[in-house]
Amino acid sequence: MADGSLGVLAPARSYVDIAVLWVRAAWAYPTSFLMLILGSLLITALDFVGIWVMFASIDTLGGFGLREIALLYGATGVGIGFADTLIGSVERIGIYVRTGRLDQMLTKPVPLLVQVCADQFTLRRLGRISQAGIVFGWAATYVDWTPARVLVALMMVVSSTVIFFALFTGFSCIQFWTTDSSEFANAFTYGGNTMTEYPLSIFPREIMLALTFVLPIAFVNWYPCLYLLGREDPFGLPTWLQFCSPIAAVVSLAGALLIWRSGVRHYTSTGS
Amino acid sequence: MSLIEVRDLERTFVLRRRSGGLRRAPSTVPAVHDLSFSIEAGEMVGYIGPNGAGKSTTIKMLTGILVPTSGEIRVAGLEPSARRTDLARRIGVVFGQRTTLWWDLPLRDSFGLLQKIYRVPDDRFRRNLDEFLELLDLGPLLDTPVRQLSLGQRMRGDIAAALLHDPEILYLDEPTIGLDVISKGRLREFLRTLNAERGTTLLLTTHDLQDIEALCRRVIVIDHGTAIFDGPLTDLHRQGGSTRTLVVDLVDAGPAIEVPGAVAWKVEGPRQWLSFPADASAAPIVAAVAVAYDVADLSIQEPAIEDVIRDLYSATEPRP
Numbered sequence: 001m002a003d004g005s006l007g008v009l010a011p012a013r014s015y016v017d018i019a020v021l022w023v024r025a026a027w028a029y030p031t032s033f034l035m036l037i038l039g040s041l042l043i044t045a046l047d048f049v050g051i052w053v054m055f056a057s058i059d060t061l062g063g064f065g066l067r068e069i070a071l072l073y074g075a076t077g078v079g080i081g082f083a084d085t086l087i088g089s090v091e092r093i094g095i096y097v098r099t100g101r102l103d104q105m106l107t108k109p110v111p112l113l114v115q116v117c118a119d120q121f122t123l124r125r126l127g128r129i130s131q132a133g134i135v136f137g138w139a140a141t142y143v144d145w146t147p148a149r150v151l152v153a154l155m156m157v158v159s160s161t162v163i164f165f166a167l168f169t170g171f172s173c174i175q176f177w178t179t180d181s182s183e184f185a186n187a188f189t190y191g192g193n194t195m196t197e198y199p200l201s202i203f204p205r206e207i208m209l210a211l212t213f214v215l216p217i218a219f220v221n222w223y224p225c226l227y228l229l230g231r232e233d234p235f236g237l238p239t240w241l242q243f244c245s246p247i248a249a250v251v252s253l254a255g256a257l258l259i260w261r262s263g264v265r266h267y268t269s270t271g272s
Numbered sequence: 273m274s275l276i277e278v279r280d281l282e283r284t285f286v287l288r289r290r291s292g293g294l295r296r297a298p299s300t301v302p303a304v305h306d307l308s309f310s311i312e313a314g315e316m317v318g319y320i321g322p323n324g325a326g327k328s329t330t331i332k333m334l335t336g337i338l339v340p341t342s343g344e345i346r347v348a349g350l351e352p353s354a355r356r357t358d359l360a361r362r363i364g365v366v367f368g369q370r371t372t373l374w375w376d377l378p379l380r381d382s383f384g385l386l387q388k389i390y391r392v393p394d395d396r397f398r399r400n401l402d403e404f405l406e407l408l409d410l411g412p413l414l415d416t417p418v419r420q421l422s423l424g425q426r427m428r429g430d431i432a433a434a435l436l437h438d439p440e441i442l443y444l445d446e447p448t449i450g451l452d453v454i455s456k457g458r459l460r461e462f463l464r465t466l467n468a469e470r471g472t473t474l475l476l477t478t479h480d481l482q483d484i485e486a487l488c489r490r491v492i493v494i495d496h497g498t499a500i501f502d503g504p505l506t507d508l509h510r511q512g513g514s515t516r517t518l519v520v521d522l523v524d525a526g527p528a529i530e531v532p533g534a535v536a537w538k539v540e541g542p543r544q545w546l547s548f549p550a551d552a553s554a555a556p557i558v559a560a561v562a563v564a565y566d567v568a569d570l571s572i573q574e575p576a577i578e579d580v581i582r583d584l585y586s587a588t589e590p591r592p
Contacts (some may be wrong), residue, residue: 017388025381100370106337108389109360115389268353269339270286 011114016033017116018110019088026122033123048073048135051197062201066230067142069199074136076196077162080189081129088117091182094175097267106268113169113260129203130205143228152243156224159245163220166249166256173178173256176263192217203233207233210215219248273349274310275441275473276334281307281343283329283497303329305497307343313440316467316474318484318505321494322581327477330494331443334475335365348440367545371426372433373418379429380414383436390437399434404432407462428589431462435472444476448483460486476515479575485564495581509550514575515581518546518554520561521569521573531560542568550575 172184332338336352493501
């Protein structure tokens with residue numbers, strides 16, 4: 001699926017071009033656009049208040065204090081917020097199959113995944129991202145910053161976005177086989193997000209291992225945050241795992257793209 | 273080499289049907305079978321057949337959406353399913369029952385998105401858009417969201433959308449379905465102009481024989497997934513021996529009408545049904561009826577595709 005002379009960046013350019021037009025279209029109704037973002041900011045703000053309230057009666061959770069948990073919470077929130085923005089309509093791929101929209105997209109000269117992601121692109125997650133960003137920023141004042149920690153933090157934001165993007169995409173592909181399975185995918189994406197809002201030390205060791213080596217959600221925030229906070233791994237796992245988020249991101253993205261490809265191939269060979 | 277080449281094309285679908293209990297037995301159903309044809313650049317070809325004959329399946333394979341089970345396809349020298357995205361720049365596709373436009377966006381934004389998707393240079397985009405807006409009379413609708421357009425308006429919008437990147441081939445799947453007579457006429461006029469002035473190759477599937485009559489010199493008839501006729505429309509009528517029907521409402525009930533070139537085969541009070549060969553002109557028959565009888569109303573019924581195909585079968589296949 002080479003895109004001719006425009007090189008590897010051509011799909012990215014198409015993505016941005018299409019996304020910008022959608023944002024501009026949404027801006028035709030500025031009030032509803034702003035209300036949408038404000039609404040999501042308010043809803044998600046209440047979300048963290050829940051954790052705050054919990055800390056009125058406890059001092060630590062799984063050995064972590066409020067600010068440490070805020071760091072974890074903010075990091076995963078920013079990651080899923082960016083990923084949710086980038087994947088656009090991937091979650092609704094089953095609807096595209098059913099309505100024939102996917103057939104339309106298959107006759108266009110842009111890679112299908114780019115089209116699906118850019119379709120109906122919206123900034124409605126901006127509220128979520130800002131809320132998580134504020135929580136993260138507040139918690140970050142507690143971190144003893146060094147150049148290495150800044151680097152790990154930056155890698156964490158990019159990697160968590162990529163990991164969630166891969167989870168969204170990979171699990172949405174099930175809809176190529178059974179069109180009504182978006183809830184199943186949500187269990188892993190939003191479910192994974194909820195788990196990472198808490199320190200993984202509250203879970204049994206087996207779950208933590210599964211979240212490291214099976215579904216690499218622990219790399220979204222847990223390992224890099226351990227490094228930022230200068231903490232020993234409560235499960236006694238090696239320190240180098242704390243730098244492995246980019247690797248986990250690349251591996252999960254590659255896996256997701258493979259699943260996507262076989263999903264599309266299944267679709268074009270069965271025409272269901 | 274021809275612009276479109278199809279050789280020994282096969283496509284089967286696997287259906288899973290419930291066969292008692294929870295077991296689902298798969299069964300294979302051929303959708304396209306042993307299909308071969310070729311289309312030259314600049315042709316306007318009608319691709320007709322009853323529902324489920326394999327028309328849409330063929331279009332999907334020609335555009336690369338569906339991978340053939342076996343056989344060979346070359347469109348503009350490319351194998352569609354392997355080079356789908358490359359081919360996409362050179363073809364336009366209009367599915368009559370679905371829109372490629374974005375429901376909530378005004379037409380203007382949909383066209384803008386397509387410009388980005390196809391990377392049409394600004395000047396060429398402007399030129400094409402201006403021309404299509406003019407020819408398809410879309411100018412006043414540019415700022416209307418697609419969901420507020422009528423079926424005919426939306427179809428015109430879809431056709432403009434499919435042509436903004438100057439495709440060499442335009443596939444139209446049931447383009448006139450559900451349109452009123454005036455919209456159909458306008459659309460056909462536009463497609464004729466497109467073919468004459470830009471040399472765009474047209475392949476259209478339709479249920480409406482009048483679409484074919486107005487546009488295509490050549491027809492391919494497909495039934496049960498295989499081509500049973502490929503040639504000029506007049507030959508189709510001659511081979512099939514199909515007939516058109518003239519429905520006459522007389523002022524008073526009377527005996528069966530007798531005019532040269534047509535036979536009355538049904539009389540119901542003042543209404544009578546006359547049949548005449550589909551490749552003959554209706555004008556002299558209508559004139560003869562009008563001169564000899566007191567006519568209240570007249571209408572002509574075209575043969576339905578199903579009838580043409582049935583006639584074709586009975587004409588080409590030896591009777592048992």
